[in-house]
Amino acid sequence: VEASIPEPQRDAWRKFTPKGFTTSEEFEKEAVRHIETTLARSLYNCDEVAAYGGTALAFRDRLILDWNKTQQTQTFTDQKRVYYLSLEFLMGRALDNAMLNVGQKDSATKGLGDLGFRMEDIISQEHDAALGNGGLGRLAACFLDSMASLNYPAWGYGLRYRYGIFKQEIIDGYQVEVPDYWLDFNPWEFARHDITVDVQFYGHVNRWQDDEGKQHTSWEGGETVLAVAFDVPASIEADRLVPGYQTPTCNNLRLWGSKAASGEFDFQKFNSGEYEASVADQQRAETISAVLYPNDNLERGKELRLKQQYFWCAASLYDIVRRFKKTKRSWKEFPNQVAIQLNDTHPTLAIPELQRILVDLEGLEWDEAWDIVSKAFGYTNHTVLPEALEKWSVPLLQHLLPRHLQIIYDINLNFLQFVERNFPKDRDMLGRVSIIEESNPKMVRMAYLALIGSHKVNGVAELHSDLIKTTIFKDFVKIYGPDKFTNVTNGITPRRWLHQANPRLSALIASKLGGHEFLKDLTLLSKLESFVDDKEFRKEFREIKYANKVRLAKHIKEHNGVTVNPAALFDVQVKRIHEYKRQQLNIFGVIHRYLQIKSLSAEDRKKLAPRVSIFGGKAAPGYWMAKTVIHLINKVGDVVNNDPDVGDLLKVIFLEDYNVSKAEIITPASDISEHISTAGTEASGTSNMKFCLNGGLIIGTCDGANIEITREIGEENIFLFGNLAEDVEDLRHAHLYNHYELEPKLAKVFDEIHKGRFGDAGAFSALLNGIVEHGDYYLVSDDFASYVQTQELIDEAYKDTESWTTKAILTVARMGFFSSDRCIDEYAESIWNIEPLVQKKDDEA
Template identity: 65%
Template sequence: ELSKWRPEVVELWEKCSVPEAIDKETFQKSFIRHVNTTLARSIYNVDNFSAYQATAHAVRDRLIQRWNETQQIHTERDQKRVYYLSLEFLLGRSLDNALLNLGLKDAFGEGVKELGFKMEDILGQEVDAALGNGGLGRLAACYMDSLATLCYPAWGYGVRYTYGIFQQKIVDGYQDEFPDYWLNFDNPWELPRVDIVVDVKFGGHVNKITEGDTVRHEWVGGETVQAVAYDVPIPGYGVKNCINIRLWSSKPRRKFDLGKFNAGEYDQAVQEQMKAEFLTAVLYPNDNHMVGKELRLKQQYFWVAASLYDMWVEVRRFKKSQRDWNEFPDQVAIQLNDTHPTLAIVELQRILVDEERLGWDEAWEIVTNTFAFTNHTVLPEAMEKWPVPTMSQLLPRHIQIIFDLNLFFLQKVEKFAPGDRDFLARLSIIEESTPQYVRMAHLAIVGSHRVNGVAKLHSKLIKETIFKDFVRFYGPDKFENKTNGITPRRWLHQANPKLSELISETLGHKDWLKDLSLLKKLEESVNDKEFRRRWIAVKHSNKVRLADYIRDVMDIDVNPNALFDVQVKRIHEYKRQFMNILGVIHHYNNIKSMSPEKMRNVVPRVVIFGGKAAPGYYIAKLVIKLINSVASVVNKDTNIQDLLKVIFIPDYNVSVAEIIVPASDISQHISTAGTEASGTSNMKFVLNGGLILGTVDGANIEIHEEIGDDNIFMFGHLAEQVEDLRYAHRYRDVTMDPHLNAVIKDIESGSFGEARIFAPLINTLTFGKDYYLISDDFGSYLDAQKLVEEAYKNEKDWAKKSILCTANMGKFSSDRAIKEYAESIWGTVPVEV
């Protein structure tokens, strides 16, 4: 509304807000202005960190301009919006990404160089934004990049944790955890919105009010915590669009209880304040595992309530325009990233029924047409369920709504399958145990119009196992597959600039960064010797970069000509890092038994591990200890002539991944079949010309389909065999694989330190009935490793495989995934700035 300003004011405003052209000189001016004013420093005390801050602020200025323009246009156009609700956004660093997406890298690089700095040093100063555990959080980050690049009117909503995922240190071979102080220095990538504050309520009670023949409910009393918004701009690549992730931080509603403060009870006075701030203090460090802590449930409701209220502000604008409430789902799509935000379903129903006074059924129709739910795991221990008593205490009105929803839902189920009480009990949102539990996945399915898995096999498995009964009730059409994807901007262009350059030069364009299927044309160069030479040279220089990193942080020298064999991901039994290290021991013993002549045939190998274990996950932590114990024996054994090195890189995170991924020759994705929903690092490695060694699981299967038999090493039992194999372990005498048995005996003899330390780990294979089927897959795993070694000896063929890997990865761009979501679930269209 410009009418309130005099025309001269509008004119002056417009004249002054013409964005500056951005080139080297304007950047340098901006850099120095930020050093002088934002940082209050000068040429006399500007170090690399200040240079990083100044550069970041210069970029931030541009991001904000784009952010404003994008939000303005999206408001004007009033197209359907999508809101991505995720408790995790694993963004990593922002500077390099923003420079590349805005096309400023070269100008700014030149600019800082002339000012006496190296861009590399500046980029290295940034701490990761690590507000996530692993795949699920990183997927959310990749999806935001694609939503921005494809110009969708989209927002992310999340939590601004004071501490992200813990920092991992290795002490005496064991994992130690330290707080992640990522906000200790100013964070230039967020815009604090101190004026955007939402009251979120917990506890209290519900009044039932009868007015004539209608009954309504009023939720009163309880404690209130305030949610403050922090906005994180996400720039698209090669477009002006810049979307937003709004992160909520908790703060107390009142500063101090002044009465208590004046009475000298200082500690009590600050108590309320501390309690409120604690709500968003820390990210729960569990991947694929549910932890039933009340504080976690509070985090979930806090975030969901603030986000819905915030969308509500948009909706009020929508209400003013006199549109019917039924049109709400035509304006808003909400995607639930796993069950963590499921309370949003209940909250929207509460708002519509209690506050907007809509009829129950009409409200529910709106709710279910608004939400869609993504499932990311079939592991039983990851399924969220909350005790009814806890929920009743914290959210007394919500638990009533959940029970009512369940009642109406079960009435329909009863009509569908009359008298089938087991069916009813299996589908119920409430688990009838003592105490009762709310099954969040059931609530998410019932409250959504679409449910999706994250890879073909996973989507098939959820329909056949955990959600089978729902498929019978709703029919199959409610359930879809959306195979995950990764952003080629960060995972190739940014992480692997040399390969990106070579690809662009070969293809003669950079369009592949926005249409990854164009990589296919690289196939035509596979027989070009000079191209292959350059391809190999890029891989080698990336291996040198990783070797330098390993020397810097671990003081160990590795040979960049060796085969780099990598497994980096969260440490979990189902991911079977244990099998990998057992294979390493087998390989080590094998080399030791060889004559010098035979040794000459062995390909030198560097086996690289990385990943965090949840702090309370004892067995996973023992796996880390075993890897480090094996490393300390192998790495100092001079008898094996540097044919084998074992490296555990500490504190694996997004920016470390950006160094590791481009440097791998072979990477391992070896989960027990049927357990890894998709995996996304598998896609990153293959996109960077790294081959993979994998089981028939998750997205490995679709990668195999795309790149072909010759360019992947697959092994192991299939998902459909797992049940029978487990049954056999449980009820029959299964003899352990003989090679595995020999390795276990070796550990038990003390070859890698005190054997008793590893007993609980080894027990998972014996008393634990080898739940993850390591014994069943060990033989084929070793065979596959032999094939890898033989293939690597042929440099020319290996280079061809590597090129064909990259060339055939088009499908795995997150752009493809996001288009599928937009077209078949959200019904949103792009709005380009």
């Protein structure tokens, strides 16, 4: 490597390699130095923002040392790596996580105290890195954490959006979207202006024959945009929590930003007075990575979105191939060195792109290339909802990526010939499984392309993985056999979702288990079961939950102006607002509860269990029905929270702008959380796991990972209700073709809404009509009685504090399976075929 320091000079260098701080004084020295120099602030000009900056930079320095070392070791060792391609990484804040991983949070807290700041205030200065919508993006973030924690050589690849998911404001009970410009100060990224890729769009395809008669194809793009790498040190492993012999692994998340290829604006235009036109190219290029599309479980087929996808796939593959080529191996070895995981279908264009690189640029034969391609990729499906399955129109692809469209057609031709040979009697099958849908315009079915181009396809929970095999991919199971399909049930990182979000609970567990080892091996939590009768432990466990509720109550008071009683049962539903997730079922249940309270005498009311219903979540800006649900929740809150008859018995709270950092406050504070999707619609869910890990119980349907949670924690510790997935089709069918009656309690709720009890009834008519007149697709009415009944069971169960405590403790103790570490080990073993790379401390590679 030409750029390395010559051997004789290395000692001089090593003498000055920074060692990082280990005391509060050393921390202060670093923080003050950064504030005064890097940030150019002074003793007389240091607010909390600057103090955050200094703290973050001090910790960043520390992380970078591990990061450099990890990258260097990975390069020298050169073993197989995994590349996780995801259009979303919902990282949240980095500082608290970095402090815990580096293991110096205490010294920093003391150091900041000496300088006149409080740690919580400093942590809350950081902008969330909100480059994702919901579960899919947060899963990618948890996976980065686990891949590092388990020492897998792994890189994440994504887009560096200038605007992440919008900020949600609630104004007069309506959602208003505000842009999320988060990059004004981001100490966690390194712009690599020297690492760039030219990405082409549009243009035309040339074919010619060389002197030996060999056919060649090349694509000449009409527009070139520059991809610039921005690197983010992605979660060092938790080794310092559990002192060991290893050097922590710090993997890389590479995010691509777009820039005009020329890098300059057009001087000729500028000089001739066309000022706007002179910067137009630059702006067009920068638009590609400007903004995250705010849809969750919905695809809209916009050209700019397709440009984002190709831009990111092309840059990432160029980078991966460049790294592989440096090793001078033969192409055959590519799949032995590289595993690429597609996080849903968004990166599917990477498949034809790699085929193009191998055939057009590297001169491999088609079959040889395809063999390499289809061994390198794995594809994870995250939904069976038809409206979320990506399709791109053929004319759009033809225009934007003409060569890729040809390649897709050739992949399809080969595939269909294979199918025809194997299923000569089933002519209809060809149309069903073709990558091209014969509609007008024709569409490319991205899920089929992803499946055909990958060696493994996985769902994200058992039920979901079974469902994809019997619904959307049924024919493909016949074609490829069942072994191509597998399940990896989702998980969550216990570092962020237990240790960071709930430090007191983490400490209590550590005190019983003799250390924090469980953060690296979550199955150790099972040892907590033997403390279930330990009085002191139970008391402390309850006190922690109470303290977390007090903290949330304070947040609610500050942000909603409503006083809630921390002794009441906190009932939480926080997630994206979507009809299939059924926040409407929850709010109708709340209205039912309200009506019941109103119908009782003052004497009888005293027997009721007080409850706080807490909602949070964003609606996609164009999703009218979801916005209506938000409006209804807020209107119900206005009425209920101001009704003197009700008092503490019921409060309804909508928490504005739900995001990762708010989840860290909300999750540890719930008694019950709601995971109540129509059976068969929620692929997995991951917040269900977070709540359980924090000692909250759940009410849920037999859907997604709820089923496996039940199997692990025991039926007696979860509140399940509602119809089963296998019955959903028939029920829907019956709604459409038979007369159906609204469930009577729900009918009463609707009557009150119609009467205008929660404001203008017209505002909610589409929501109610969807249920009353348009077939109740999500089975709200079918599940309402059993939902309400289960809520009553919960009221009773909560009154029995002792048995509730037992359920909560057992739930925590039995959550070991749901660590994302377990998922990553499963992916590594059954899909990626990669091994951990352990860096010994004494290994000065």
